[in-house]
Amino acid sequence: MIGKGRPRSEAARCSILETALRLARTQGYARISMDRIAAEAGVGKQTIYRWWASKAAVVLEALRENAAEEIETPDLGSLQADLRAFIKSTFDASRRRPGINDVLRALMAEAQLDTAVLEQFKREVIDPRRAALRGLLERAKARPGVRESFDPDFFVDIAFGIIWFRLLTEVGPLDDSLAEQLATLLTKAAAGPLEGRPEKKKRRVSHRAGDDDSPGSPR
Helix, strand or coil: CCCCCCCCCHHHHHHHHHHHHHHHHHHCHHHCCHHHHHHHHCCCHHHHHHHCCCHHHHHHHHHHHHHHHHCCCCCCCCHHHHHHHHHHHHHHHHHHCCCHHHHHHHHHHHHCCCHHHHHHHHHHHHHHHHHHHHHHHHHHCCCCCCCCCCCHHHHHHHHHHHHHHHHHHCCCCCCHHHHHHHHHHHHHHHHCCCCCCCCCCCCCCCCCCCCCCCCCCCC
């Protein structure tokens, strides 16, 4: 979020963003301040306030730029392979930068209390990854074995719903096993039942009094 003021120096901007994200990862988001970011980046505090309204705004923009460098939309020839690689690359990016998940948890908590942070969080962090996965799923509609009628946005909700649940609650790891499970789940759901083919109904057998077909029973 850019405040009013003079155009930003690209060198100063990059230094501020890199410093803010590094401090948030290594020191903890709650422990850093605009004063600390300014001192570590070698700029005046007023320089930061001219361009960003808050600490959250600086860190969120830094996260967006970091994600832009690391979002991959592979084309490996099958939906399952593409999904596996996309989800795995998301987890790999977090592992390469220890502390990122802690920063995301802190910002998500703050976003629940501040609508401005929530809107920027969606714009800078959530929307770009949703768009990347949605594009991957839209491309898959042209492939054999994938229903053209499936809703990519709903599949995006499923994938990131599970990922964010694990990230926020830490009930399970964000690892290659989860990437494989999600890829398999979404691929099977995208294939779905054959359209236009009526589902076979199981014959219901009723055993009412007097309907006993066993040998020797009266008819």
